[in-house]
Amino acid sequence: MQKNDNRYETLLTLFEEGLAAYTAAFPVSQSTLSDAMKYSLNAGGKRIRPVLLLAVNEMLGGNSETAMPFAVAVEMIHTYSLIHDDLPAMDNDDFRRGKPSNHKVFGEGTAILAGDGLLSLAFELCLDSVKDENTLRAARILARAAGASGMVAGQAADLESEKNSVFTEERLLFIQKNKTAQLISAPIKMASALNGGKYFDELSVYGDRMGYMFQTVDDVLDVEGDFESMGKTLGKDAEENKLTSVKIYGLQGAKERIQTLYEESVAAIAAIPDNGFLTRLAGQMARRAH
Numbered sequence: 001m002q003k004n005d006n007r008y009e010t011l012l013t014l015f016e017e018g019l020a021a022y023t024a025a026f027p028v029s030q031s032t033l034s035d036a037m038k039y040s041l042n043a044g045g046k047r048i049r050p051v052l053l054l055a056v057n058e059m060l061g062g063n064s065e066t067a068m069p070f071a072v073a074v075e076m077i078h079t080y081s082l083i084h085d086d087l088p089a090m091d092n093d094d095f096r097r098g099k100p101s102n103h104k105v106f107g108e109g110t111a112i113l114a115g116d117g118l119l120s121l122a123f124e125l126c127l128d129s130v131k132d133e134n135t136l137r138a139a140r141i142l143a144r145a146a147g148a149s150g151m152v153a154g155q156a157a158d159l160e161s162e163k164n165s166v167f168t169e170e171r172l173l174f175i176q177k178n179k180t181a182q183l184i185s186a187p188i189k190m191a192s193a194l195n196g197g198k199y200f201d202e203l204s205v206y207g208d209r210m211g212y213m214f215q216t217v218d219d220v221l222d223v224e225g226d227f228e229s230m231g232k233t234l235g236k237d238a239e240e241n242k243l244t245s246v247k248i249y250g251l252q253g254a255k256e257r258i259q260t261l262y263e264e265s266v267a268a269i270a271a272i273p274d275n276g277f278l279t280r281l282a283g284q285m286a287r288r289a290h
Helices: 006-023 031-041 048-059 064-085 102-106 108-128 133-146 151-161 169-194 200-224 245-268 276-287
Strands: none
Touching: 006 031, 006 048, 006 064, 006 276, 031 064, 031 102, 031 108, 048 064, 048 169, 048 200, 048 276, 064 108, 064 133, 064 151, 064 169, 102 108, 108 133, 133 151, 133 169, 151 169, 169 200, 169 245, 200 245, 200 276, 245 276
């Protein structure tokens, strides 16, 4: 994200303060496990998912205190997925956000448990925050997006694709939708749910297109990016026979797809009042270099 976007920085600061308040009283009794969980959770990053939740909640007139536990829960689930994704049995990456991966610091067993702990803690936080039908719906959206009908299904399909010699656009879109887009779209839908479902359909399309675009940009950056900007090993997609946008569309075709997805995301929210930040954010995501 561009650091000169003051609104993004304001929302990011708001989230970091909320996360710090929660982790200050981290309810984890085993010290090594707690250290491993916090190591990845506090590693920084774009925090795009919680920022999206807080931004949409604010746009719809919602209360940030009500939204914050759900924003923290989303980031916990994203962090758990990164810890597990870096494991030797998955993507086998030694670095994340420019630092050694969790399993390189704490060992594979503890890294697995740290991911498990963050996943469980995310839903404990959601359940503690359920007060009415709106908050319950938000928790359900996250559960579905993260599970066997969402991110986990996408990760399983991604692993299977490495052993496959037949690649199709249909298979690519299934992986992108579930592995990445579900957890980009979920916080946007959750913010709508927290506010009685305002503009739910329009925001769902926006989130869907943003998710596909995010993964397509990642696919391009794996070819054209650099370690300093990305903070992780590059060139692994081709090395591990991953099914990517570049493999299906070619490098130029993938870039054209990014532009199309950007235009569709912006068009989806054109009728929503005060959509300026979400519109700018879509453009920044399309142009990001990390």
